[in-house]
Amino acid sequence: xxxxxxxxxxxxxxxxxxxxxxxxxxxxxxxxxxxxxxxxxxxxxxxxxxxxxxxxxxxxxxxxxxxxxxxxxxxxxxxxxxxxxxxxxxxxxxxxxxxxxxxxxxxxxxxxxxxxxxxxxxxxxxxxxxxxxxxxxxxxxxxxxxxxxxxxxxxxxxxxxxxxxxxxxxxxxxxxxxxxxxxxxxxxxxxxxxxxxxxxxxxxxxxxxxxxxxxxxxxxxxxxxxxxxxxxxxxxxxxxxxxxxxxxxxxxxxxxxxxxxxxxxxxxxxxxxxxxxxxxxxxxxxxxxxxxxxxxxxxxxxxxxxxxxxxxxxxxxxxxxxxxxxxx
Amino acid sequence: xxxxxxxxxxxxxxxxxxxxxxxxxxxxxxxxxxxxxxxxxxxxxxxxxxxxxxxxxxxxxxxxxxxxxxxxxxxxxxxxxxxxxxxxxxxxxxxxxxxxxxxxxxxxxxxxxxxxxxxxxxxxxxxxxxxxxxxxxxxxxxxxxxxxxxxxxxxxxxxxxxxxxxxxxxxxxxxxxxxxxxxxxxxxxxxxxxxxxxxxxxxxxxxxxxxxxxxxxxxxxxxxxxxxxxxxxxxxxxxxxxxxxxxxxxxxxxxxxxxxxxxxxxxxxxxxxxxxxxxxxxxxxxxxxxxxxxxxxxxxxxxxxxxxxxxxxxxxxxxxxxxxxxxx
Numbered sequence: 218x219x220x221x222x223x224x225x226x227x228x229x230x231x232x233x234x235x236x237x238x239x240x241x242x243x244x245x246x247x248x249x250x251x252x253x254x255x256x257x258x259x260x261x262x263x264x265x266x267x268x269x270x271x272x273x274x275x276x277x278x279x280x281x282x283x284x285x286x287x288x289x290x291x292x293x294x295x296x297x298x299x300x301x302x303x304x305x306x307x308x309x310x311x312x313x314x315x316x317x318x319x320x321x322x323x324x325x326x327x328x329x330x331x332x333x334x335x336x337x338x339x340x341x342x343x344x345x346x347x348x349x350x351x352x353x354x355x356x357x358x359x360x361x362x363x364x365x366x367x368x369x370x371x372x373x374x375x376x377x378x379x380x381x382x383x384x385x386x387x388x389x390x391x392x393x394x395x396x397x398x399x400x401x402x403x404x405x406x407x408x409x410x411x412x413x414x415x416x417x418x419x420x421x422x423x424x425x426x427x428x429x430x431x432x433x434x435x436x437x438x439x440x441x442x443x444x445x446x447x448x449x450x451x452x453x454x455x456x457x458x459x460x461x462x463x464x465x466x467x468x469x470x471x472x473x474x475x476x477x478x479x480x481x482x483x484x485x486x487x488x489x490x491x492x493x494x495x496x497x498x499x500x501x502x503x504x505x506x507x508x509x510x511x512x513x514x515x516x517x518x519x520x521x522x523x524x525x526x527x528x529x530x531x532x533x534x535x536x537x538x539x540x541x542x543x544x545x
Numbered sequence: 546x547x548x549x550x551x552x553x554x555x556x557x558x559x560x561x562x563x564x565x566x567x568x569x570x571x572x573x574x575x576x577x578x579x580x581x582x583x584x585x586x587x588x589x590x591x592x593x594x595x596x597x598x599x600x601x602x603x604x605x606x607x608x609x610x611x612x613x614x615x616x617x618x619x620x621x622x623x624x625x626x627x628x629x630x631x632x633x634x635x636x637x638x639x640x641x642x643x644x645x646x647x648x649x650x651x652x653x654x655x656x657x658x659x660x661x662x663x664x665x666x667x668x669x670x671x672x673x674x675x676x677x678x679x680x681x682x683x684x685x686x687x688x689x690x691x692x693x694x695x696x697x698x699x700x701x702x703x704x705x706x707x708x709x710x711x712x713x714x715x716x717x718x719x720x721x722x723x724x725x726x727x728x729x730x731x732x733x734x735x736x737x738x739x740x741x742x743x744x745x746x747x748x749x750x751x752x753x754x755x756x757x758x759x760x761x762x763x764x765x766x767x768x769x770x771x772x773x774x775x776x777x778x779x780x781x782x783x784x785x786x787x788x789x790x791x792x793x794x795x796x797x798x799x800x801x802x803x804x805x806x807x808x809x810x811x812x813x814x815x816x817x818x819x820x821x822x823x824x825x826x827x828x829x830x831x832x833x834x835x836x837x838x839x840x841x842x843x844x845x846x847x848x849x850x851x852x853x854x855x856x857x858x859x860x861x862x863x864x865x866x867x868x869x870x871x872x873x
Contacts, residue, residue: 467820
């Protein structure tokens, strides 16, 4: 720490402030110190007590998936006698220190960022503090410097589309997630590939892209189902969009699956609580939580990960929202 | 601690073990020490460091409500720079120490038991350790020794039933939660009271009671809707049961609300993701989480609670699943 202080031309307490995420350090100084800590591969000395906690940061909007992930993280944490911390980083501005500053000050054993986008600065702070970070399915820009856990999104798109093709559908539409989300893009490209492998072509007029919300599914569903030649089946970017399509169909008096087949993605609890139960591509969220927790603990133990990116398999779960097209 | 050890006729390390929830103390000895700690109003001396965490224990089955509660707890925790711990106590048997033992050993600032039933022994352990405990809507037996936060369930039952009566319904059925759950009972009795105030009588043949599951709502819904004189409206014990009734109606080809009005209880996210959107009685879960966190922190600060039981208001949220009965 003395070395870093000397190189940065600051006092040791200033380096300590940067390490502990405390305020009172000019942004430029902080960046210089962080860069030096990284360059020199600084690791928190073992005597600094880490609080016996694994913290999971969720980005608010996808929090309906949170419980399944927390379940997986908790199984690993319990085995290691660690507490599991829950943070929702939804950009609320609250008085006092931000969630990120508080998180750093607590020195958790490790941090799992679930569906969250850490800012490069937050990421640098964590790295500088020696707190391991693993990303769980970053739907945004992949930050290749962070180890991460995801699911095989592209294969999931293939499986969903093949299922519809086998039922006899040809006019297949896609309600996709945001085009700048890698996971959403992979699912959409999987659909396109499955069509092309079958000698067909995905009709771009039947594709819509937007946020992973119920409302987007409903609005895109209404748009697509009101076309002069509407699709007979829709593959959706996630389950919430699929539930939105259910509402669109209901508003237009269309029956699922008789008039329209629908496939979701994720397999959240809600897929079994709708009528009819939803055919969907399951992401193994609990297992992804487990894998992320194990990776972050391996990093905390100073191990090198054999694979910085792990992808768990998605599986098609066929329920009652898919059937052959009318007249097939 | 020396006094307690002497009175209990054990060594100081044994008292310490009991305080810290460690194993290796005979059950009877543990109980004797715990009773003495309680009698003598033992409080953990300030120098014992509590980990800066508020822990929330959920009982697995109601965990779809968890995120809203966690949100409320987290708002308070962040203001106090505390981490929020998440535990799912679903009776899994795992190797090593149980979640309760681990929880005790971590010395959180406080514990919120959400929809969980702590065993009397676990409760005694917490009390003996000086860790404050607040129950969040205990749906089971109320343990009057624990401060608790709930919602006005009875008034919610009244509001739901009055709404149906005002629409013109007279044959109102109830899919209720378990009869031994105080909250479920309060909702049912609220319905009954509203009927009687209106000079009507709740037909017991239209009442079913069972667990707060989707499947119970579906099965009871099928039973009630297949009666020779089926109800024109159903008040449900929670939203999951209401979604089950949706599926029952769908299976029987009945339309909601034209052929059947349905009201839920809780206002979970899913109520907006079904077709039609569900009319329900809102429990202010986030606010309940906030209130529980504030109570547990007050206890941790050595304050006496003015009210050991706080009930927050429920409110009827009218959406599209309720309408006048056919022919009205």
